[in-house]
Amino acid sequence: MTLHRSGSEPESSSTIAMAGLPMVSEAHHGAVLAYPVQTNSSSLLQLTLYPITLKFEEVVYKVRLDQKGFCYGATSNSREKTILNGATGMVCPGEILAMLGPSGSGKTTLLTALGGRHTGKLSGKITYNSEPFSGSIKRRTGFVEQYDVLYPHLTVTETLLFTALLRLPNSLTRDEKVQHVERVIAELGLTRCRNSMIGGPLFRGISGGEKKRVSIGQEMLINPSLLLLDEPTSGLDSTTAQRILTTIKRLASGGRTVITTIHQPSSRLYHMFDKVLLLSEGSPIYYGPASTALDYFSSIGFSTSITINPADLLLDLANGIHPNYSQTIEQGDSTEQERKAVRDVLISAYDKNISTRLKAELCSLDGNSYNYTKDASTRKNVWSQQWCTSWWHQFKVLLLRGLRERRYDAFNRLRIFQVISVAVLGGLLWWHTPTSHIEDRIAMIFFFSVFWGFYPLYNAVFTFPQERRMLIKERSSGMYRLSSYFLARTFGDMPLELALPTAFTFILYWMGGLKPNPVTFILSLLVVLYNVLVAQSLGLAFGAILMDVKQATTLASVTTLVFLIAGGYYIQQIPAFIVWLKYLSYSYYCYKLLLGVQYNENDYYECAKGVYCRIADFPAVKSVGLNNLWIDVSIMAMMLVAYRLVAYLALHRV
Known part of the structure; x- marks a missing residue:
């Protein structure tokens, strides 16, 4: 896999949404850099955001399926299954990219690859400000998993404080880390449950929405420039999901690059996304602004005469279901051949209408980027980064x-x-x-x-x-x-x-x-x-x-x-x-x-x-x-x- 990031740019940012600090600006070579006012210590400058533009091109991931014969002497053979097949896109600071698709479409695989966490054999090119994934990018990346992994007997404050003590650098004093935790608690609306235990299967603790906000808070402690979330609304009611995504939207507006997978968002949630990447069995069938997705599919013959949640239509298409035949499909009269035919048409339309234009756009923005294949030695160098704490x-x-x-x-x-x-x-x-x-x-x-x-x-x-x-x-x-x-x-x-x-x-x-x-x-x-x-x-x-x-x-x-x-x-x-x-x-x-x-x-x-x-x-x-x-x-x-x-x-x- 090819990875890119620019390391020579100065540390700059837009307004720090969560720090809660007044800002001053100064001109620097024609650019405006924003810094937090030093209310306590100059080390708080480390809260400044470092804008990251993430690009990924033709990302492919295949797994080998070993098949062994059941009879004595039968030879074993293997075949490959494609999990991702040519995913391409770009996300800029301040934007939210939502990756949609049915279960098994490759959303989480792509998200882990973008976060530098995939240890499998990937091909393609992923760049961060036109340079490869590195320890510096890793320290500026927050990754929120689908399932909240938290210690049940710790309180909300204890959970965030221990995370801050481990993830924030030694240049910050303990008091400054505590103040940072207080800001995160206030920003995410966790004040009411701050002294409550997280809870587990054997005893009741905070609610599911509060647990999700705690998980997001753990990543927000490092003030990430790149925030990746895997199904942040999974298992939550619509109101709680709305609150979670409103929080994510506010974090993105502070200059962060946000990418999230989501299974079936409501129409309210869908319209909060800036861009959408729709996957069908690992292949992209749409990439572009969320607001123009319906117009695009109408232009290629997949329109519906009824008012519908855009996300529902997109998921039907990703499953190979034509909107005009959705009622027939629900009755079980469709065949796998019909679904495959719909998917083939959508993939062909994507290659013709979106893929070529998107690749040309990314090439024009590449500048002096270079290719580099991600292998075992590179992964080792990435993970042997300097630690923030002793x-x-x-x-x-x-x-x-x-x-x-x-x-x-x-x-x-x-x-x-x-x-x-x-x-x-x-x-x-x-x-x-x-x-x-x-x-x-x-x-x-x-x-x-x-x-x-x-x-x-x-x-x-x-x-x-x-x-x-x-x-x-x-x-x-x-x-x-x-x-x-x-x-x-x-x-x-x-x-x-x-x-x-x-x-x-x-x-x-x-x-x-x-x-x-x-x-x-x-x-x-x-x-x-x-x-x-x-x-x-x-x-x-x-x-x-x-x-x-x-x-x-x-x-x-x-x-x-x-x-x-x-x-x-x-x-x-x-x-x-x-x-x-x-x-x-x-x-x-x-x-x-x-x-x-x-x-x-x-x-x-x-x-x-x-x-x-x-x-x-x-x-x-x-x-x-x-x-x-x-x-x-x-x-x-x-x-x-x-x-x-x-x-x-x-x-x-x-």
């Missing part, structure tokens, strides 16, 4: 955001009840077990290693699959480094994930009557917490590798079952050809360490009345041994690091 700043903000978001999840009443009830029930079952009941005491120790080997594993499996959409959204915007996110998540989970096993150990250890020595208790607690971290690491690795909750939990179930059997308690003499399994089990090492903390080789227990036996000779203890404990600690440390490293590397695919 690694340490990103880590601190992400750590604080994670703690605020997950405080409800980590300490919800159900989890607390689950852990405490198991601890109390276990304490009652093992109530002050005598030292002579060595089988029961060892069983209790094994229960520690099993429960806190499986419980954190299953919880950690959900971590990255649940945050996948958020991670993709924020990383695509260049908000933070993956390493800062991963370490913030790692350290943020520790106090939350270690509190419950600490309470569990306090209850069961003393109720069960294990060795009443403070040092022994503290060492036992540390071993349990160590086991929790290793188990959690494996769960994070499973989740990051598969990124699917069902598959990850299935793999976790098989793994935990194997670790349980090979943990050294149920089977003392594992066959030689499969004995290696127990050395992969962190439950085995935790069990051995807990035994080593409680007992040593010189301890004895009453194995019969008046007869004492060495604990080290008891089968369940002898099978694992009480020596070389530091080796076991080291092996678990290697597991901890290796599992976390695998999880981190797996996230790079996302």
Whole structure:
């Protein structure tokens, strides 16, 4: 794909619609540049808009469909499906381009390509002020996805503030970023719900329209010159959709270049668009002013005698439905051949009446543009842009955001009840077990290693699959480094994930009557917490590798079952050809360490009345041994690091 942008132009803008600052103007080489008055700091100059004219020519995107034979020996072949086929157009500052078309027509694919987010094989030319997509353009581009990806337990203000702290440069102070958030809240009409939680599937929060405005607000924080929106009115009632688009129109009037996909707008919404691009199965059939679309289709023989919403007529045509035959079509009497014939006529008319003129117009405006094919190395250079904030700043903000978001999840009443009830029930079952009941005491120790080997594993499996959409959204915007996110998540989970096993150990250890020595208790607690971290690491690795909750939990179930059997308690003499399994089990090492903390080789227990036996000779203890404990600690440390490293590397695919 060929991309263009001009990097030599001065930083200029039209009026800043959302900043709410008085403006002063000065002449500069015949042009009028607008700057915000420095009410607080000169760094507020960074809010100035940088006008972007976006042009795209003959954008084509194809995917390969692999087809494999079902019979033995059948050869596999592949064919290509065209998603986009020659989309062309131009959007200037202050304009709104609406991309219309039925589902599957390629609207979202084209939008992601225009936003520099498409990693597939594209051909054609996309330019930003006649130069290619770059880190500078990326930082000036806002992308609002169709579905609002927001943290449910954060308030509106917290959501926008954390976004501002991550996306606005270090040259702005924290107070200036807070003031910027206040301006966005006021501009988007979110004052009434500013302290309300976003909400999620399990509890009610703000309304759908307010969530959409919050999503738009996250992008408006960087004062984008180019704003891309994917179905911003999807799922909203007509009044709320009108408010959203009125806000977008106001943002465009401030000098922004706005492109939006929209499925089926009302007539009120349609007349707010400046330009329309109509797609039919990936091929453009109209590009031009929204106000002249009906006249164009009438001129080529597709007129209607009734008053109709222009968007409805355009969508009928994109589906291959002639307006004069719409009633027949609704009754199901049309054939695919008839629809294809209508689409062929529309595509032919577009090539004859619009395409040639549009290409000539774009060529005359190209100036000194150059062609360049987008390949893997170019994409790498685009994404290796300089970050707006330091690694340490990103880590601190992400750590604080994670703690605020997950405080409800980590300490919800159900989890607390689950852990405490198991601890109390276990304490009652093992109530002050005598030292002579060595089988029961060892069983209790094994229960520690099993429960806190499986419980954190299953919880950690959900971590990255649940945050996948958020991670993709924020990383695509260049908000933070993956390493800062991963370490913030790692350290943020520790106090939350270690509190419950600490309470569990306090209850069961003393109720069960294990060795009443403070040092022994503290060492036992540390071993349990160590086991929790290793188990959690494996769960994070499973989740990051598969990124699917069902598959990850299935793999976790098989793994935990194997670790349980090979943990050294149920089977003392594992066959030689499969004995290696127990050395992969962190439950085995935790069990051995807990035994080593409680007992040593010189301890004895009453194995019969008046007869004492060495604990080290008891089968369940002898099978694992009480020596070389530091080796076991080291092996678990290697597991901890290796599992976390695998999880981190797996996230790079996302």
